Amino acid sequence: MFREVKKLCKNKWFIFSLIGVVVLMILSFTNLISRYYQGIFTSICINIILVTSLNLLSGYLGELTLGHAGFMSIGAYVGAYITKDLFPFLAIEISFWPALIIGAIIAALIGFVVAFASLRLKGDYLAIITLAFGEIIKNILTNLELVGGAKGYMGISRFVNLPLALIIMFISVFLIYLLVNSQYGRIIKAISVDDLASNNSGIDTKAYKIKTFVIAAFFAGIAGVLYAHYMGNLAPKIFDYNMSIEILVMVVLGGMGNFKGGIISAIILTLLPELLRGFADYQMLVYALILIFMMLFKNNAKVNAFFSELKLKISKEKVHE
């Protein structure tokens, strides 16, 4: 572990984000940033966990899924149920941690079921089956009086603050980073380009697909528990396929299977609606337009040629120096 951290310390991105996290922690402990901004940064933390975990599944492994919000909602509801109704007599400082782990584990179990059921499916069919799973989870939650049903689940302890979200986000992302940069990561990247050739290279591709679903769902569950204890109330309709799509959009914009890119795009796309608040009624409209233009821009041959030329120029100049 120590060797890995030492290696990471040479990485300017790692240092940069570490400084960012520490600065934010100090700022929020000293109350130098307002509650409003603390809230936004907490949302960013939750979204980073969601994007990084979905990146594992849709980016690295290349399986298009539209049910990530479903896994998240499992974590959120299970976690909230544990702290609010199962152990109401325990102080939240104590009950939160088992809630965090159990919520994530139950989400991972559901991930296992979804993976197992959809092993034979690929591409759009996989996308639609994960969407269906997400909607079923939502449908069940809507009718589960135990957790408030359609009215929503109220009165959850708002235990999560920015420093806590930062720490949990940092650990989650670090763990996923370690996984991606290991034989496991190599193998899922290989499976994403050629399932059969991986299989013929002695890899149990099905087992890896299931593993990846489970891991991704686990971290979505973590994000869910955080979300529940940050918001203080939950409603099933928040976790619909639109939310899954929003997470997928962040992954795609960051670049499928691009670790840094996913994190950056999670930050930008969480900030964007806030920045667009000034547009009031036009907020979502502008968001939609930006989304479309970003995709058009990203895939434009001229734009790409311009950027690769720019890169080449910069690297040449570096050589001259």
Add this chain to the structure above:
Amino acid sequence: MNLFTQQIVNGLSLGAIYALIALGYTMVYGICKLINFAHGDIIMVGSYIAYVLLANGISLPVSIIASVVGCVIVGVLIEKIAYKPLRDTSRISLLITAIGISYLLQNLCQLIMGVNPLTFPSIINIESLNFFGVTITGNMLVTLIISIILMIVIDLLVKKTKIGKAMRAVSEDREAASLMGININSIISITFAIGSALAAIAGILWAANYPQLKPTMGSLPGIKAFIAAVFGGIGIVPGAVLGGFLLGLVETMTKAYISTQFSDGIVFFILIVMLIFKPNGILGKNEKEKV
């Protein structure tokens, strides 16, 4: 028994609308391999155009035609502006763009028409028919008749006409079709035009049956129709019709006999079970990967 027959009629009438929407999905998918997420919102556009015209005293036939024309223009424009530049890039970029378009249409509509639900006027004033205790309302009857006529027209178009042949060629192998002198761009435009026209009609029929208009009204029927298309085997025209009717029946039957609250969940569950056993849909062929 009467209740059961009644539910079948209800299910068929709901399924007919799903089938119309699913046809648009499946045709576009067949040609572009794109899940056109904005397709559901074309339904919304269609019903809103009809609503505005009818509310201003314009006659029903003119309103319908205008709504169809409006949707065709919107559909074709979307393809030209947003999808065409991305045609040869990754399919996921295309999918995300489609989602962006869907948001765009919903929010434009919300800006122009407001968030509050509007009530669609009743446009079909035909007496209900009664057969041995089974009621067929005028809405149902018209929905069924129009949908079935349109399905036959589409089937004939795809099977018998030159355009249909070109469409099938493009969906089979775009490059080869282009080498054979087929104008890919115009075939894709025509496909979007047909899909949007069907969506406009579906939108008006939907509004006639469920007269509440909202900017997001298209998304759930859209998703369900897409599921219907997958059910039948996506990219296959008869599959969309079969899938649409089946979905309508399953949904109505679930609501009548099992549970109203869980009906959506059960529909999705049946979809999952079916896909596990028949991964390419009911009419889809199992393709083996070439090695």
Add this chain to the structure above:
Amino acid sequence: MNNILHVENLGINFGGLRAVDNFYMDIYGNELVGLIGPNGAGKTTVFNMLTGIYAPSEGKIELMGESIINKKINDIAKMGIARTFQNIRLFNNLSVVDNIKVALNSSHLYSLKDSLFRTKKYYQAEEDMENEAMELLKIMHLDDLAYTLAANLPYGKQRELEIARALALKPKLLLLDEPAAGMNPKETLELINTIRYVQDYFKVSILLIEHDMNLVMELCKRITVLNYGMVLKVGSPLEIQNDEEVIKAYLGN
């Protein structure tokens, strides 16, 4: 007796079509055998049955005396049958050395826990893998390209990398599906040398499908000719070259 592969009465149906019928073959230790035949004769189908991609309708396939019928593709690969593909199938998004490491998976196992906690076992296994992969690349003369993206290799090198990846599995039997396809004469010559070298160095038996008759006649000790899914002839290159039935199958009547 060092019978590496024993195939008997192998057959497969696709729908109503009989793609391969009563196929038989024996390969002994460190032997180089060719499988030839006109297009559509069922050569690749045989490969796909040998590697578990298709389940044969009937027949026996034994590797070192152990049946591989109904075994999973990855298990067969681990048992010792490795292959390359007609249309090169590399992991284009990975570097050359990582392509090898993916295939080293079976011999250097460490768990997800090891990667999460970066245990000693993780570092040991990663180091071993790096050394072994580099050694293999050195043997295949790919070591100076180790950190290039596989997609950026020239065509001939991609073929060699695919062979190297198959060798990383330490196979007892290596299946090469048209290794010379798309190569110019110079590249083919290099390929002949590589294949010979591989056979010699790794003491592996090789079965290859090829249309380039020069290569086949040059390399193979024994050749099986397949026509319409059935074995037409088994023999030495000389016997095959002069067999009238074989000539007829290739040239038609």
